[in-house]
Amino acid sequence: MRFRVRIEPDGKTALIGDEQTFFDGLTAANIKFRTDCGGKGTCGKCKVFIEGRCTELTSQERVLLPPPELGAGYRLACQVRPLSDCVVTLAPETRLSKRKIVIGGISTALDVSPSVSKVYVELTPPSIDDPEPDWERLKEGIKRQRRVERLDISPRALSKLPETLRAGDWKVTTAILHNDLVVATEPGNTTHRILGAAVDIGTSKIISYLVDLTNGEILRTSTLENPMMPWGEDIMSRITFCLESREKFDHLHNILTEGVSNCLHAVCQESGFPVSDIYEIVVVGNTAMHHFLLGIHPKHLALAPYVPAIRNHVDLNPAEVGLKINEHAGLHVPPVIAGFVGADATADLVAMGIDSSEEMTLGLDIGTNTEIFLGNREEITTCSCASGPAFEGYHIRHGMKAVSGAIERFWYDEAEHSWRFATIECEAPRGICGSGMIDIVAELFRRGLIDSSGRFRSGDREFLVSGSSSGEITLDQHDIREIQLAKAAIHAGCAILMKKKNLTENDIDKVLIAGAFGNYIDPENAKIIGLIPDLPSQKIRFLGNAAGTGAVMILLSSEARERATRIAEGTRYVELAAEREFQTEYLDSLHLPHRDRGRYPNVWNLVERSMKVGCG
Template sequence: MQKVQFKIKGKRTVDLVATDNENLLDAARRAGVMIDSPCNGNATCGKCKVKIVSGQVKTTETRHISEEEAAAGIVLSCNSNIIGDIEVEVPDLASSFVNEMQITDLSKNENDNIKHVRKKLIKNGMTNASRLWSEVIQLPLPNLEDNIGDEDRLKRYFKQNLGYNDIVMSLNVMRKIPDAFREKEFLIEVVYLKRRDVAEILDIKPANGNKPVLYGIALDIGTTSVSACLVDMNTNEIVTKASMGNAQVKYGADVINRIVYSQKSGGLENLRRAIVDESINMLIEKLVKATNIAKEDIYEVCAAGNTTMNHLLLGINPDYLRREPFIPVINDIPEMKCLELGININPEGKIYLAPSVASYVGGDITAGVFAVPIWIREGFSMLVDLGTNGEIVFGNKDFLMTCACSAGPAFEGGEISCGTRAVPGAIEQIYINDSDLRPFYNTIGHQSPIGICGSGIIDLICEMKRTGIIDGRGRIDRTLDHPRIRFDEYNIGQYILYSKELDNGSRDVYITEIDISSFIKAKGAVFSAIYTLMESLEMPIDVLDDIYVAGGIGTNLVIKNAIALGMLPDIPVEKYHYIGNSSMQGCYLALTLTEGKDKIREISKNMTYMELSVYPSYMDEFISACFIPHTNLKLFPSVEY
């Protein structure tokens, strides 16, 4: 047995007794120490670096560790085994997740889309009100002539005065009745959900003379990040929004790696706790502190996540999602109490999870389609959601076809050497000067660069291709002699955007040929999925009236650059609309429109899923698309080469 001390940089220490030759990353996970591991310990991403302060580990040489880093004691934790007592210094990843948690307004694109769609849905007959309601009620005082029970008295009021046939409530709510009724002489406030002719009572309290306070949360549970907006259910106003990284990232950047980890002893519970305790509940804490409200005043959560995220949230074994024939345990999840999942709002508060369609088309897509909305249009439209998976929905009011491709986390900065989510300090826009190959860029929040987010990666690779730094395969021109171009000991090329040496910076920010190759595969997966879906219906690309692009790729996505790289079809730019987080927008609309949740369920039932892996031509299309912009240049007539 070996003694291991993890020193979390600048914060705390954690002691652990490890077995001989135990993997260092596994030991850290067992100790509850968060180490970034997008590839789930496969030694391919190079992001689980730690420093051995004292003692030794058995490790192997890797391209991810330079000679200088190795000399300083830096190792990949997934590639190292414990052979003696050691002290290990690890980055404070948990705190960085909290620090990256942003309290923000919705972007202009998101706000504009919500307002536009909401008006359209109301015009199409939806009710401009939520199911959540509050009434201040003066019940008749009981006496010898009117001596019915308290619950019957409330039921009578709801039937005679509000038109409900019945009320239902839990035992916990019943226990509140006697004292709540009598504190203000039967003047009470009742919070309830409207369920057609039945009222489900969520709370009963003495009326305090103030306006009833009701809040709901729209929640997007993404593979890479989790976002929430707090909604005043009296006014339908979005009070504030928060987002942070999904804490499950320490167990893998994509759903497949997390599914694999879930099969380890305790893995499924670790993943469930990471999303509930370390992500959702932390966001709720941030929201209530920022707005000075009580968690008990939040009564409803409308959430959307992909099919794997739903299974992990519920603690349901997701292993069969990745095994042919790719079958989910459950698609249409019944509404339940947040308390059952450990989500910290009012104990009677409800959570609705948008239903999935298939293993790789989840509730985030059904909610997103609701927010576009393709499903009420005469013309043909498409939703392209660019996340860890790329999901495509095509159709109109008569039909909806959908498919998904495994894009990997590149669009959100994952598994890119200097990739990051779209947070302050992320480089989001880039231009390279033709004459001297010098980069110019903007960062989110105008802060010092910390990395490159999805929109910045698209700009950068497009600019590198335009200026001749790379060829159509993503290979850097070996004849270029330039201080911003370098090659490591493995002859892997890099282009440097920002560095200590050239820019007097605090860190190096660069992109490598391996990063570019990963991105080309991701963009190839998306385009080939779009092309195959349209081809299967024998419809040309130019039949599309609109393409809505969603996802956490970054608000400054330049569509013409995405087209130039061969990621999106070459149709007029004005037909494209970047709408941001369509999943959370759909959840907000479902919270604030009476029929919203039922409509999302109806949309999910009406979507036809196409499994690309069994479609004969998909792999050929994918290989053809793994080039900038494409091996078939006729598909991109507007792109200059």
């Protein structure tokens, strides 16, 4: 017989059979609570209060619960079963409060519950009288420590098990993935050391994070240029290249997996840990990078209707795709949303928290391909636009990445009547990075040196940004046009999503901006050029690499992993190429800030005031 049980303070209701303990029912209902022994009745941590009929006190409860707690009505969830409909309330000390963790600048309450864990066991060696095989002996030892329904061992772990048990004098630590698969055994007690890695494969670079899975701390990050760059700065160029032959696709797959492996080895070497300590890796990337990594030919992503091979998450051994790291580790690739909105966008949404927010939120992950999100907990709509690599410095004569010597800030000093700039690490100027380009174009427009179409008013063909003995750094008409093309694609995507949801800029409560240089953009200048809507700056927040942050969250938390699946399944994708209004909106968005002045009233007020002042 099953009884209806209300669980407080979560407010959930579960059906629990009279043959089940409350521990079993709470676990099945996905309620998080303290249980150091896994329901074995040895720790005394799963304390609850029960209103309703239930089984009598057990001898274990009388041993583990002190008299004051017994008198107050405490019970142990693993020892008691329901005999009627009832209410079970978790004791305050039993509830698992979420840990507040700061990842990549985002502070989040995160349930640290990784998919991989370790269990230390001490076993009795076999003998003539007790010849039980090694695996069965180990499995029984684990079950004495942890409550598991089913337990298997991977072929790789099994092949090394006999030697490991004997090398450790039958005192070993097991690494268990998803609470049902032993993936490794190690001599001695190594439960204090369990690492994971998150990897964000971008179009132009790969970022890896080394994470302590016991406490959620990011130990180190490492960045590597995406080795696929010589075969195209954009995704379509790489897909076109590999359409020529299977060998060319295999080549791109191999150099990508080698690049990811190298990035992981680098982050381990820099932190002083062996790569063998990594037991799970979460990898995100756009859908094309996702397919290249998994060995899936991406040609159908380039052909209408742009359908990916799979949406669901993928779990496998890293060696199956050619990653050269710990052979015992697990590889988790979160779900994609659409052909041009990949697992990196899913990770963005996990980090941004739009799926749990009441506020209408506009989210952007700005890069070579920019993902745009609009919505709240009711519904999220998304699209992807080819904004191009201009903000990474490509196609700009003096453009460069955000490295030492790049001009990252540019402004007009009213007091000195002169132009000023700042470079990364205060080194001599070598070029202009993305945030610097936005500043320069915004200042030229604001001061009346270029018009709304982006043309120089004076007939000049370029603007001198910096002149020194080491050479001149300029921004010319072609460079300005590249910035306009990039920002127009992004703004047009935002506009189409707003039209789809019958919203205007006034309906947006906040704007979240992610991307390689997101933290360094001046929000006022981003509005002046029309990159983002004309909203108060206090509504705008920069998140840095949200995709990497989301990947770390998915690595650390089973709850975040489940959210990723729900997000991918529930997010509505809009294909911009199929939208009749997109081309018109794109052409209007080429203007600074937009052809329709009514869309940017605050920007035009600022520009008109600045033009009156001039620039000396």
